[in-house]
Amino acid sequence: MISQLSWKIGGQQGEGVESTDRIFSTALNRLGYYLYGYRHFSSRIKGGHTNNKIRISTNPIRAISDDLDILVAFDQESIDLNSHELRPGGVVVADAKFNPNLPEGVNAKLFAVPITSIAEELGTSLMKNMVASGASWALLGLPIEVFNKAVEEEFGRKGPAIVEKNIEAVKRGSEFVLEQAGGPLDEFKLDPADGKQKLFMIGNEAIALGSIAAGCRLMSAYPITPASEIMEYLIKKLPKFGGTVVQTEDEIAAVTMAIGANYAGVRTMTASAGPGLALMMEAIGLAGMTETPLVIVNTQRGGPSTGLPTKQEQSDLNAMVYGTHGEIPKIVIAPASIEDCFYDTIEAFNLAEEYQVPVIIMTDLQLSLGKQSCNTLDLNEVPIKRGKLVRDLPALEENQYFKRYEFTGDGISPRVLPGDKNGIHHVTGVEHDEVGRPSENAVNRQKMMDKRLNKLNGLTIRDAVRVDAPHKEADLLIIGMGSTGGTIDEARRRLSADDVLTNHITIRQIHPFPTDIVQAELAKAKKVIVLENNATGQLASQVKLYAGGADKIKSVLKYDGNPFLPSEVYKACKELN
Structure with a gap:
């Protein structure tokens, strides 16, 4: 049995790829597996190749897999574009309607299933996604009852007759592929999940x-x-x-x-x-x-x-x-x-x-x-902070206005809601004085600019920089942001096997920049790699500008429209180490 597996479905946009993925992954989630998905789709409503890839694991995962175990293909283009990801011994479940074939050099098993024909026999070709789902689910040897429950949830609002037909489509697809394969494939049987509830x-x-x-x-x-x-x-x-x-x-x-x-x-x-x-x-x-x-x-x-x-x-x-x-x-x-x-x-x-x-x-x-x-989200961790929003204001003297933009020690002025008694003030997009009245006075202008710009001094949000730095002196410090964190960590595990010592930080407060935290981590590394999905190294520029280290920072950039794969990060780090 295996601890993780990668599954992908591909076809033309609008022919059920998204719903197939949704039901398939929902059923896996019900069983308690950890999942990580990626959608490749076109910027149009119908037509153009699209595919959804799901990584399934018994352990937490936060990255796309490099390879692919099972590919479900609604057309030959899906095979041609995605079969290079298949690991040796992988599986392709394809619609027999288009006479599928594997490109030269692809070492995989091909199961040609009459996906469209079975769906049409049941009344509509729209159910081919359920036939395909049933076929690939069956190869994993997972309990069909869980999958059928997901089908009921997906189609329940359309009535019991539609639910029954879709469950029958799942059954037919399952039976056909199992007859071809001689039963579930042992090499694709997943270890049991922990069964814990996950969002x-x-x-x-x-x-x-x-x-x-x-x-x-x-x-x-x-x-x-x-x-x-x-x-x-x-x-x-x-x-x-x-x-x-x-x-x-x-x-x-x-x-x-x-x-x-x-x-x-x-x-x-x-x-x-x-x-x-x-x-x-x-x-x-x-x-x-x-x-x-x-x-x-x-x-x-x-x-x-x-x-x-x-x-x-x-x-x-x-x-x-x-x-x-x-x-x-x-x-x-x-x-x-x-x-x-x-x-x-x-x-x-x-x-x-x-x-x-x-x-x-x-x-x-x-x-x-x-x-x-x-993980389940903790609603107890939801503080509501409204800052200097003030109510029950003291009376104003005649012809006075509330000092909405009052000069204060921290640069943050009291704020009122419109209509509050004694809170009347001006609001304008031009420079203004403390009550909001337009002002071009040079002294006031400089004080107002300083007031606004200085109020963020010292701001550090929760986990402004997420640090995973086990080494006091690392061969590499890898810096990322956004969705790259899990991919970096997976690459780090491979680098560790090669005796390359790595630390990792994810910068989460982009502006104002958390200079002190980043500087401390830069000092512990011989070389620094900044990983980002753009062509000009924008995050690297921020690091150099605010934290220094330009002499040891190298950028790893990808801007072809696809996220980084763990193997790409690993290779880039090896080359730059």
Whole structure:
């Protein structure tokens, strides 16, 4: 028996690849396995090759596997594009309809199953995904009852007749392949899972759930890949908590609506990707100037312009840190796991109100859309901090205004809700005095700039840098951000077998940069590798700028639209060591 296995299904977009993966992985999750998924899909609704890959393990995993054990193919293109990943002795379950064949040099078993024919016999070719699922599930020798339960949950709302037909499709696919194979394949039998309950979700869902827990009651957004799932989740869930989602006409309207709602005291967020973030830049400056809390999620994808809307990249870092005209205080944080997506979203809302600044949650496509197992989330770890939001204000003297932008020792001024008695003040995007009245006075201007920019001095969020540094003097320090952490750790295990001593840090507070923590780790390494999915080494530039070490820092970059594989990280580290 084996402790882990990799399974992939491929076909044309719109022919059931996503639903097949969903049911297959849901059933595995019910059994208690750890899962890590990756979606390769086209930026169109129908047509174009798509595939979903699931890594299944009895132990926690946070990376895509280098190889592949089982490939389910709905067309020859899926075999041609993905069979190179198959390990020797791997399996291809393919639809007999297209007369499948393996490319030369591929050492794998091919099972041609009449997937479409069986589905059509049962009434519709749409059920071919269930035939294919049943065939591959059967080869693993896993209990069919668990799979059938997942089918019931998927199709239950369509009535018992549809459920029965889909279960029959699973049975037919299972029986056919088992007859061909002579029973389940011993080399693919998984060790029993621990049976413990685990959540199984994408990062976008965790962000949406975190926003609800944080008290968000309005989301204003415009749909865009790969951020749309945040909006879609909240459309279903937020009304149950007295909230609502507004789909605006564009990203400019989305961010300005969020600023207005936050000013009124409602915790509000918006979410987008690189092109949408670009449209929000002027408004982000407005939030900085008016010191209005604002939470933005930026799910990075391939750029520039429309770029690669459905592919992995981490190239918006500079835009998030430097994107506004002029100079404002802002916080940029980067979750590195599904759990981080939940807890960091809560922290983002707290930080936005405590410091009265825009907070950008920086994710990437793999973290946003890759479905993963995660631990049960602890709702006791959800503090709500509203900062200097004051109520029951003392009376003002005649013709006086509330000092909304009062000069204070920490640079953070008292904040009131509009309509509160004795809280009247001006709000404007031009430079202003303590009550918000427009002012071009040179002394006031400098004091206001200093007040705004200095209020983030010393800010360090929870786990600003996640450190795994067992060696006082390491051959290599590997630095990453976002979804790269699990891949780095897997590569490190291979490097350790080669007697290469490695430390690893994941930088989660991108701005303001956690200089002291990073400097301390740089000092313990002979060489430093910064791993990131962009072409210009944006994270490496931040490290060099704020923490130094330029003489020993090397960049490992990947910007072809795909996430790093553990083997790629291992090879790059060996070459640079």
